[in-house]
Amino acid sequence: MGKQMTDTANSLDNRPTQAEIDLTTVDGTPLKAALANAQKRARRRALFLVLPLLLFVLITFLAPIGQMLLRSVHNPSFSDHIPNLSVWFDENPAGTEPGEAAYEALVLDLRSMRADKTMGIAGTRINYDLPGSRSLFTSTARKAGALEPPFQEAVIATNEKWANPKLWQVMRGASSAYTVDFYLAALDRTRDVNGDIVAVDDDRKIYAANFLKTLFLAGLITFCCLILAFPVAHLLATLPLRQSNLLMIFVLLPFWTSLLVRTTSWIVLLQSQGVVNDTLVATGIVADESRIQMIYNQTGTIVAMIHILLPFMILPLYSVMRPINPSYVRAARSLGATSWTAFRRIYLPQTIPGMGAGGLLVFILGVGYYITPALVGGASGQLISNFIAFHMQKSLNWSLAAALATLLLLMVLLLYWLYDRLVGIDNLKLG
Amino acid sequence: MALPKHASTLERVWHYTYLVICGLIFLFLIAPILIVIPLSFNAEPYFTFTQKMMSFDPEGFSTRWYDLLLTFGMSAPDVARDGSWWADVWQNSAWVQAAKNSVIVGVFATIFATVLGTIAALGLSRPEMPYRRLIMAILISPMIVPIIITATGLFFFYSSIQISKWELFGWQIPYLGIILAHATLGIPFVIITVTATLVGFDHSLTRAAASLGANPRTTFFKVTMPLILPGVISGALFAFVTSFDEVVAVLFIGAFDEQTIPRQMWNGIREQISPAILSVATILVVISILLLTVLELLRRRSERLRGLSPG
Numbered sequence: 001m002g003k004q005m006t007d008t009a010n011s012l013d014n015r016p017t018q019a020e021i022d023l024t025t026v027d028g029t030p031l032k033a034a035l036a037n038a039q040k041r042a043r044r045r046a047l048f049l050v051l052p053l054l055l056f057v058l059i060t061f062l063a064p065i066g067q068m069l070l071r072s073v074h075n076p077s078f079s080d081h082i083p084n085l086s087v088w089f090d091e092n093p094a095g096t097e098p099g100e101a102a103y104e105a106l107v108l109d110l111r112s113m114r115a116d117k118t119m120g121i122a123g124t125r126i127n128y129d130l131p132g133s134r135s136l137f138t139s140t141a142r143k144a145g146a147l148e149p150p151f152q153e154a155v156i157a158t159n160e161k162w163a164n165p166k167l168w169q170v171m172r173g174a175s176s177a178y179t180v181d182f183y184l185a186a187l188d189r190t191r192d193v194n195g196d197i198v199a200v201d202d203d204r205k206i207y208a209a210n211f212l213k214t215l216f217l218a219g220l221i222t223f224c225c226l227i228l229a230f231p232v233a234h235l236l237a238t239l240p241l242r243q244s245n246l247l248m249i250f251v252l253l254p255f256w257t258s259l260l261v262r263t264t265s266w267i268v269l270l271q272s273q274g275v276v277n278d279t280l281v282a283t284g285i286v287a288d289e290s291r292i293q294m295i296y297n298q299t300g301t302i303v304a305m306i307h308i309l310l311p312f313m314i315l316p317l318y319s320v321m322r323p324i325n326p327s328y329v330r331a332a333r334s335l336g337a338t339s340w341t342a343f344r345r346i347y348l349p350q351t352i353p354g355m356g357a358g359g360l361l362v363f364i365l366g367v368g369y370y371i372t373p374a375l376v377g378g379a380s381g382q383l384i385s386n387f388i389a390f391h392m393q394k395s396l397n398w399s400l401a402a403a404l405a406t407l408l409l410l411m412v413l414l415l416y417w418l419y420d421r422l423v424g425i426d427n428l429k430l431g
Numbered sequence: 432m433a434l435p436k437h438a439s440t441l442e443r444v445w446h447y448t449y450l451v452i453c454g455l456i457f458l459f460l461i462a463p464i465l466i467v468i469p470l471s472f473n474a475e476p477y478f479t480f481t482q483k484m485m486s487f488d489p490e491g492f493s494t495r496w497y498d499l500l501l502t503f504g505m506s507a508p509d510v511a512r513d514g515s516w517w518a519d520v521w522q523n524s525a526w527v528q529a530a531k532n533s534v535i536v537g538v539f540a541t542i543f544a545t546v547l548g549t550i551a552a553l554g555l556s557r558p559e560m561p562y563r564r565l566i567m568a569i570l571i572s573p574m575i576v577p578i579i580i581t582a583t584g585l586f587f588f589y590s591s592i593q594i595s596k597w598e599l600f601g602w603q604i605p606y607l608g609i610i611l612a613h614a615t616l617g618i619p620f621v622i623i624t625v626t627a628t629l630v631g632f633d634h635s636l637t638r639a640a641a642s643l644g645a646n647p648r649t650t651f652f653k654v655t656m657p658l659i660l661p662g663v664i665s666g667a668l669f670a671f672v673t674s675f676d677e678v679v680a681v682l683f684i685g686a687f688d689e690q691t692i693p694r695q696m697w698n699g700i701r702e703q704i705s706p707a708i709l710s711v712a713t714i715l716v717v718i719s720i721l722l723l724t725v726l727e728l729l730r731r732r733s734e735r736l737r738g739l740s741p742g
Contacts, residue, residue, distance in 0.1 A: 049554025053547040064584030265463035368577020385579040
């Protein structure tokens with residue numbers, strides 16, 4: 001980029017005006033504008049390099065997440081099949097006693113469902129909130145063709161469940177495709193007969209408690225990882241590089257080994273006929289009849305997850321501890337501090353960034369864990385992810401699964417944001 | 432870490448206790464991984480050491496579970512082991528099929544992730560990159576977001592766009608959904624390793640190449656690429672391992688016949704757990720030892736190239 005000064009600026013006789021000392025490029029554009037242009041071009045070039053990947057991630061990652069968010073508030077499987085009932089629900093406010101008109105609309109809709117064979121789909125949607133409703137829909141739809149007015153008596157005569165005001169409330173809730181009811185369900189809330197939000201019965205409360213349990217277990221695992229990682233990271237950081245690189249294999253090999261392999265190993269070690277129990281029995285610590293149940297319960301989940309997540313704690317701690325200058329601790333000792341005081345007041349505070357980075361990472365990964373609890377968790381060691389999988393694969397209540405997943409996602413994103421603020425994603429290192 | 436001469440008795444005791452504690456933690460880390468290796472040679476269908484194994488009786492050991500890996504799913508496993516037997520293994524053995532699928536998915540997912548990820552990392556490490564922090568956060572997020580959430584979203588998305596019916600010139604692309612999903616999961620690793628390599632990258636080298644008349648393409652392949660190659664390869668290895676070990680997305684979006692090794696293991700652990708699982712585990716452990724070795728060699732090479740002190 002060439003630049004030249006105007007002739008007048010060079011001559012000392014005439015003092016140059018402001019316009020005259022403005023620098024320009026060869027072709028006469030002001031230097032400032034040319035620089036801005038060049039920077040804009042460079043920015044565009046950098047963005048252009050990232051763009052393909054950004055588009056790829058947009059399609060293969062962000063769009064699916066968006067679809068899931070939509071699914072959690074949108075479920076048309078009932079509302080699509082009730083043209084007559086939705087008119088009645090629109091005309092009559094919540095809490096209205098369903099009269100002849102309502103039942104007539106119901107019969108008309110049941111007949112059309114029977115014709116399209118959709119009563120199972122519609123009934124399933126109602127079944128989420130009121131168990132037993134699916135069979136109610138399928139059986140009544142089969143008889144709907146033969147029903148004669150007055151419909152109210154006729155319908156209730158086929159099954160008295162149709163008079164249940166709770167059922168009508170649920171149908172009203174499901175009559176619009178967009179709903180927050182799945183979030184209510186995910187937080188152990190439901191709507192009563194009048195449409196007000198209330199807590200579900202105590203024996204059906206699952207999810208709120210499970211969210212808390214997931215947070216608690218992730219916290220516990222993070223804490224245990226910190227306790228176990230600290231001495232190891234410290235040892236690795238203070239040994240000469242040659243030795244510490246060798247010992248690092250003990251950390252990196254588990255890190256690189258398949259998750260399923262590590263989970264299998266824990267099953268092998270901990271099951272009641274496994275290596276640990278056999279050793280305990282052989283050494284006489286435990287009687288053969290009273291082998292300890294260490295797997296397929298919460299203990300199994302905790303132990304296996306600590307093992308799997310421990311390297312994620314050791315590596316950030318190590319990378320913070322390695323550059324800590326040992327002469328600080330020596331200085332403290334020479335000034336009369338005991339080794340404990342020197343450690344507590346001098347060394348420990350310098351490791352806090354590593355503890356924060358490792359702790360947050362382990363906590364984030366722990367909160368969303370699925371595979372290990374599913375394989376070794378038994379009934380008591382299930383985390384929130386396992387409930388999401390249950391609703392996706394077994395109960396097929398996909399909207400509830402999506403709502404639970406969205407709540408988990410919010411939790412993780414909050415932690416991720418915190419991680420970015422405190423640690424910075426750039427500082428994420430692997431191995 | 433040596434103890435100074437003036438250390439008190441208490442300090443000495445504590446120092447050795449500390450070393451023992453560290454040793455136990457290392458044992459906790461490594462023992463579960465190594466324990467599967469001898470157990471996979473168990474002659475009995477147990478998951479524990481038998482009397483014969485403890486006394487190193489050769490009868491206590493056998494390779495029957497490795498054999499089972501080959502024969503499981505074969506049409507005629509009991510005939511003489513000649514060329515047609517091996518052809519049968521290659522064609523029908525369930526584990527061999529799973530291994531083939533895993534390798535195909537892993538290789539293509541790695542190619543996608545590595546190519547796109549490396550180019551993006553080059554852009555991200557330029558000082559003039561706008562919205563750097565936000566874009567980086569988005570690109571790393573597949574690693575942070577729990578896999579169950581990703582799998583759930585992919586399940587909804589792929590079923591709504593019917594990806595399993597997509598065709599390319601009348602050819603139904605197999606494993607397309609899984610490959611794309613695994614590529615997405617591998618991208619954060621490529622980004623992290625390549626940007627880490629680029630931190631120590633001297634940008635005046637590319638300017639020097641340009642001033643000597645090289646065009647951008649020559650500069651990239653002759654100057655930039657050789658310098659960042661160790662980072663790219665280790666990112667690719669990470670991406671491959673991620674794909675090779677991923678089971679949840681395959682369970683959610685994989686078709687019935689799209690079995691991979693992790694999926695086969697998953698089914699094995701949940702249903703008919705047999706020591707055959709341990710022999711697969713042993714093979715995987717050996718593979719990860721090899722990978723670790725490659726990675727360590729790459730790290731040393733990278734440090735040498737960048738003029739850092741050798742380890």
